[in-house]
Amino acid sequence: MPQNAAYPAWPLGPFERLKDVNPILVPGQATFDCPFLGNVKWEELGIFNPAVVVKDDRVFCVYRAAGPDGFVTGVSRIGLAWSDDGINFLRHPEPVLYPEKGQWQALEFGTGVQDPRIVETESGEYVLTYAMFDGTCCYMAVATSTDLFHWEKRGLTFSGKYSDFWSKAGAIVCRREGEKLIAARINGKYWMYWGESEIYAATSDDLIHWEPVEMEVGANKRIKLENGIWRDDQWIRGRNELKPVLAPRRGRFDSVLVEPGPAARLTDAGILLIYNGCNADDPDLAAGAYSVGQALFDPRDPTAVIGRMTKPFLKPELPFEIDGTIPNVTFANGLVYFKNRWLLYYGAGDRYVGVCATHA
Numbered sequence: 001m002p003q004n005a006a007y008p009a010w011p012l013g014p015f016e017r018l019k020d021v022n023p024i025l026v027p028g029q030a031t032f033d034c035p036f037l038g039n040v041k042w043e044e045l046g047i048f049n050p051a052v053v054v055k056d057d058r059v060f061c062v063y064r065a066a067g068p069d070g071f072v073t074g075v076s077r078i079g080l081a082w083s084d085d086g087i088n089f090l091r092h093p094e095p096v097l098y099p100e101k102g103q104w105q106a107l108e109f110g111t112g113v114q115d116p117r118i119v120e121t122e123s124g125e126y127v128l129t130y131a132m133f134d135g136t137c138c139y140m141a142v143a144t145s146t147d148l149f150h151w152e153k154r155g156l157t158f159s160g161k162y163s164d165f166w167s168k169a170g171a172i173v174c175r176r177e178g179e180k181l182i183a184a185r186i187n188g189k190y191w192m193y194w195g196e197s198e199i200y201a202a203t204s205d206d207l208i209h210w211e212p213v214e215m216e217v218g219a220n221k222r223i224k225l226e227n228g229i230w231r232d233d234q235w236i237r238g239r240n241e242l243k244p245v246l247a248p249r250r251g252r253f254d255s256v257l258v259e260p261g262p263a264a265r266l267t268d269a270g271i272l273l274i275y276n277g278c279n280a281d282d283p284d285l286a287a288g289a290y291s292v293g294q295a296l297f298d299p300r301d302p303t304a305v306i307g308r309m310t311k312p313f314l315k316p317e318l319p320f321e322i323d324g325t326i327p328n329v330t331f332a333n334g335l336v337y338f339k340n341r342w343l344l345y346y347g348a349g350d351r352y353v354g355v356c357a358t359h360a
Contacts, residue, residue: 010269010307011294012335015314015344015356021087023320023352025050025063030093032067032077035100036109042067042095045074046325048347051118051262052334053126053148054179059086059338060148061345062116062128063353065095075099076112078130080148086336086343087355097130097143097151104153110135117333119172119183119207119263127183127207129157129170129192140167140194142208157194157210158202162242170194171260172207173271173302179337183207184266191302193260193273199246201303213303214241245303246275246295253291253312255280261292262335262344270306271297274344276331277312289328291315292346314346314356324349 028043045066052061061081066074077095097116099108114131121127128143128151140157156163157170173191175184183190189203192210202210246258254277261274273295279285291312298304316328326349334345342358 010267010272010296011309011313012265012272012274012342013294013313013358015342015358017318017354017356018087022318022354023348024087024355025061025081025089025091025353027351028091030091032094032098034075034098037075040067040075042075042077042098043079044068046351047079047353048350049115049331050334050345050347050353051116051128052336052343052345053118053120053181054336054338055148057084059083059089059336059343061089061334061353062096062118062148064114064116064347066112066350074111075109076114076133078113078116078128086338092149096149097128097153104132104141104155107132107134107139113141115168115333117169117171117260117263119174120180121183121207127172129172129194131168137164138166138168138196139164140170142170144208154208158212159209162212166196167194168196169260170202170210171262171264171273173264173266175266176337181263181265181336183263186266186299186302191264191271193245193264193275196259197257198244198248199258199260199273199275200242201245213243213245215243243303245297246273246305246308248277251281252310253277253279253282253285253289253315254293255282256288261332264297265335266299269296271299271302273297274332274335285312285315286328289316290331292330292332314344316348318348318354320352321348321354324351326350330354 032042043065050063065079078097080092081089083089142154143151145151174181201213204210256278264273292314293309296307331347348354
């Protein structure tokens, strides 16, 4: 993709799809002894929405896999694959995170566990944010691991009044140290961007328990979002007090909704967030198409936007992106710096995994 006016100096990239390799992960016939359904082909419907880290000079990929399991949309589980070159992957034969009997089964066993995002801690532990969907509501949760194969479920991301609020897509702010992306504190706190429809923020002391950032609501306080909608404090008190930090825009690729992608990253320019947008009225895209953009936040105030791309840098163009289980989807979830270049991994058509890269 050539540099142009829609691709300013601060974003990461430009990215190009790697030729003759995509899609790099496709549905499979591996079987798994599900605690609820018995033997199932857990990857048969699709492999998509990957999150990635570099460990032991390899790219490790945790991904959403869907199996039929008697449901229309299938049950989702999280699988694991690894690669020496970031392109050719070997897969673990069974999921590493899945619905199981116990404390969370009522939330997990609707359509399963979905859409991981991952970051490493300073101590070398891995923190995974993921969604549990019971068929009615989506609940963001956290799991931790020391080896990526064995995960401990740590429970819901939010408590109190936001424990039953629709939540997903937790992109924790990190910094790059060589090939590692390490969760970073800003003014003593960890930060995370999250949400679907609008993007919100949250802070944490331990990466496990999070507090959503709320609006400062005062008498006659009003806020105008980028989609042109005015909200006043009466509306806020009636619904929730969350502070939107990024909203849809009319006439753009992100005119229906916005959702965080991979872990956000501290850069010299600011906090860079790669995010996914769904289209309603951008004439250059199909209605309902998912494309990928970037936004920049102020590290002195991580809720303040200081830059935003006007056009997507990745959009559905290839057959496997256009003709998937869900058509016209490029949905970025994973980003790593590996062998002197950035690799961006994305779900395509809710069925495959694709990759694009910067020049080494």
